[in-house]
Amino acid sequence: MSSDAMALQTAEVGGARPWVQTLHEWVTTVDHKRLGILYILFALLFLVIGGIEATIIRIQLMRPHNDFVSPQVFNRMFTMHGTTMIFFVIMPVMFGFANYLVPLMIGARDMAFPRLNAFSFWLTAFGGCLLYFSLIGGSGLYGAGNAPDVGWWAYAPLTSRAFSPGHSSDYWTIALLVSGFGSIGTAINIIATILCMRCSGMKLGRMPLLAWLNLVMAGLVLISITPLSAAQIMLLVDRYLGGHFFDTQAGGSAALWMHFFWIFGHPEVYILVIPAFAFASEIIPVFSRKPIFGYPVMVAATVCIAFVSLSVWAHHMFSIGMSSYSNSFFVLTTMVIAVPTGIKIFNWLGTMWGGKIQFKTPMLFCIGFLFQFLIAGLTGIMQGAAPFDWQLTGSYFVVAHFHYVIVGGIMFCLFGAFYYWFPKVSGRMLNETLGKLHFWLFLIGFHMTFDTMHIPGVLGMPRRIYTYEPGRGWDIWNLIVTIGAFIQGVAILVFVANLIFSYLRGPKAGNDPWDAWTLEWSVSSPPPAYNFASIPTVASRRPLWDQKHPEDPDSRYE
Amino acid sequence: MSVFARPITQTPVAWTLPYRGTVGMASLIVAESAIFTIFVVAYLFYAGKSLTGPTPGEVLETPIFYTICLLSSSLTIHFASRFLERGKRGAFLGLWVLTIVLGALFLFGTGQEWHRLIYERGLTISTNLFGTTYYSLVGLHAFHVTAGLLMLSIVFLFGLAGRVGREQSDRVNVLSLYWHFVDAVWVVVFTVVYVVAR
Numbered sequence: 001m002s003s004d005a006m007a008l009q010t011a012e013v014g015g016a017r018p019w020v021q022t023l024h025e026w027v028t029t030v031d032h033k034r035l036g037i038l039y040i041l042f043a044l045l046f047l048v049i050g051g052i053e054a055t056i057i058r059i060q061l062m063r064p065h066n067d068f069v070s071p072q073v074f075n076r077m078f079t080m081h082g083t084t085m086i087f088f089v090i091m092p093v094m095f096g097f098a099n100y101l102v103p104l105m106i107g108a109r110d111m112a113f114p115r116l117n118a119f120s121f122w123l124t125a126f127g128g129c130l131l132y133f134s135l136i137g138g139s140g141l142y143g144a145g146n147a148p149d150v151g152w153w154a155y156a157p158l159t160s161r162a163f164s165p166g167h168s169s170d171y172w173t174i175a176l177l178v179s180g181f182g183s184i185g186t187a188i189n190i191i192a193t194i195l196c197m198r199c200s201g202m203k204l205g206r207m208p209l210l211a212w213l214n215l216v217m218a219g220l221v222l223i224s225i226t227p228l229s230a231a232q233i234m235l236l237v238d239r240y241l242g243g244h245f246f247d248t249q250a251g252g253s254a255a256l257w258m259h260f261f262w263i264f265g266h267p268e269v270y271i272l273v274i275p276a277f278a279f280a281s282e283i284i285p286v287f288s289r290k291p292i293f294g295y296p297v298m299v300a301a302t303v304c305i306a307f308v309s310l311s312v313w314a315h316h317m318f319s320i321g322m323s324s325y326s327n328s329f330f331v332l333t334t335m336v337i338a339v340p341t342g343i344k345i346f347n348w349l350g351t352m353w354g355g356k357i358q359f360k361t362p363m364l365f366c367i368g369f370l371f372q373f374l375i376a377g378l379t380g381i382m383q384g385a386a387p388f389d390w391q392l393t394g395s396y397f398v399v400a401h402f403h404y405v406i407v408g409g410i411m412f413c414l415f416g417a418f419y420y421w422f423p424k425v426s427g428r429m430l431n432e433t434l435g436k437l438h439f440w441l442f443l444i445g446f447h448m449t450f451d452t453m454h455i456p457g458v459l460g461m462p463r464r465i466y467t468y469e470p471g472r473g474w475d476i477w478n479l480i481v482t483i484g485a486f487i488q489g490v491a492i493l494v495f496v497a498n499l500i501f502s503y504l505r506g507p508k509a510g511n512d513p514w515d516a517w518t519l520e521w522s523v524s525s526p527p528p529a530y531n532f533a534s535i536p537t538v539a540s541r542r543p544l545w546d547q548k549h550p551e552d553p554d555s556r557y558e
Numbered sequence: 559m560s561v562f563a564r565p566i567t568q569t570p571v572a573w574t575l576p577y578r579g580t581v582g583m584a585s586l587i588v589a590e591s592a593i594f595t596i597f598v599v600a601y602l603f604y605a606g607k608s609l610t611g612p613t614p615g616e617v618l619e620t621p622i623f624y625t626i627c628l629l630s631s632s633l634t635i636h637f638a639s640r641f642l643e644r645g646k647r648g649a650f651l652g653l654w655v656l657t658i659v660l661g662a663l664f665l666f667g668t669g670q671e672w673h674r675l676i677y678e679r680g681l682t683i684s685t686n687l688f689g690t691t692y693y694s695l696v697g698l699h700a701f702h703v704t705a706g707l708l709m710l711s712i713v714f715l716f717g718l719a720g721r722v723g724r725e726q727s728d729r730v731n732v733l734s735l736y737w738h739f740v741d742a743v744w745v746v747v748f749t750v751v752y753v754v755a756r
Contacts, residue, residue, distance in 0.1 A: 187585065223589070226589045
């Protein structure tokens, strides 16, 4: 902290410092804001890498009998794309926002464990580098291949020594194990921060929903990343010590890996989407000029989602032949989870209803999110029904569904969050025109790609297929999907250009450009290293509203 | 500085929050519990499914004495931290070192059993499913005991140097929470390995 404070003073004095010193400050920082920014920059770097991999996949599938890349490279591309996007893009970016915003929103000066925070970030970063180091160090044997190519589920027995020689699967396993420990560290930190560091008067029932939802997300990380870590340890025992956990020839079970993976894998979806819900729950009220509708119900629905999400995992496994009782159980739990999710959608609509909606870029992204997340949820319910799933599992319909959730739901909220909080982080506004261009281009590209992608799925196109015969009715759809992917790529370039341009030239934001109500807008932009000169005291859910409207504070009604 | 940075209401409110160390450790324990749960599930799932011997019934011997050692170390660490809270550093250090000795005895017992299983009974981690799951589960627990012993020893060294006093009792309590967790896990592992899936 002290070195940061000194750095700040030096910066204020205006002396030009050597870049080595700046770099040293960033590498050794334990400030939650800097670590948040590091998380986000790290995730953006990996977003570009994962995006390039997606582009390679789409070019390969653009037309039948294409041979843009070899089948081996194609397998590596979809494995690395999935692993990168889940573990090294969305999780770190969500942790980054949580790191940056939670202490500011609850009136704290830092996270509960600043050094653990830095340690967790560097574990995650190290995990990401390890995954990509496989490209250099993966071929332990001549011709064994480099990057992991077993798919992001890494189903047994593909990962056994016999079928995955060399070190590619080891890099995958250890990268996820290491970054998993980082995630657990950050989750512990978020929970301890929210439970122990709130400013005076910030009761749990007065916390901004973002803090609440991140609390639930962190709890979910604790109990669902750990099964993956345990399964990775077992896989390492199998690969290095000759164990038989997933070795069917010695009585082991490939299905057990599936269970362990999806016990992690399904809650993981909610680990990713709950922070996205958190962004929507902060942005929609501010741009509707109304407090959030049904605050306690939103909290209850989130906790409910987290709870139910722990018992739905086997809906990823209907086709492996479970008993009809198991199938029925997992169908029912999967259907049940739609209820709290629906409650949330109605609450956001209820917030907008009758509000003075301002269609600024963050709000546009959140409105896009609402519609797209609804559709993603509906195709989810379709596949939650076991008989329907038997027909379409392992097809491009599934690929379209989860990309609808992750891109149409999570990414849209994420972009909204970027536009909403960029002024706080950088002190400058993002350009609104470029922002709208980004939104519309991305919206068009998204729908071209992922609406269309459902159709070849229904027509029987399997996921992870390298290429296909002409004349099956898939050709034109795949071409449209690929064109849409390129439009999304252009939109991302607009976004990056906007980030850079606005960071350098954007108009000054001031403390509170959106006339918002949560504590992070009460401090300067960017906030000082110590956040709050004096720790605030709050009396309602909207402390800044109370301050701006002393004649009619919220605290009177709560 | 901003105009908003002053306190928003001036009325003082009574405000106490839990100690972050306790909450952090409780969170870690939740996470660790999930890891152990997966290993226990794997152990139970594969119980009796080994294609070749040896089976648990043939080779396992119930480590009653070492279990008593580990479980009583929970009592000694509890009273050690109570003494520290009351500022009795001598009694604290005595019970603390007793805790370390009991934990080390337990580890020694595990080592002895593994030595017997490997060299006399020919059971290794790659022999069969029982070996794989047994060494993984018991080894994971032994790893946690080792980590705990290292941390206890660090506190002990600081204690010898006279650096552990009443002011540190919050932190010592956090460590003892971890140690209680390690003991509680052993109750589960013991029940599963030596009683249920025998």
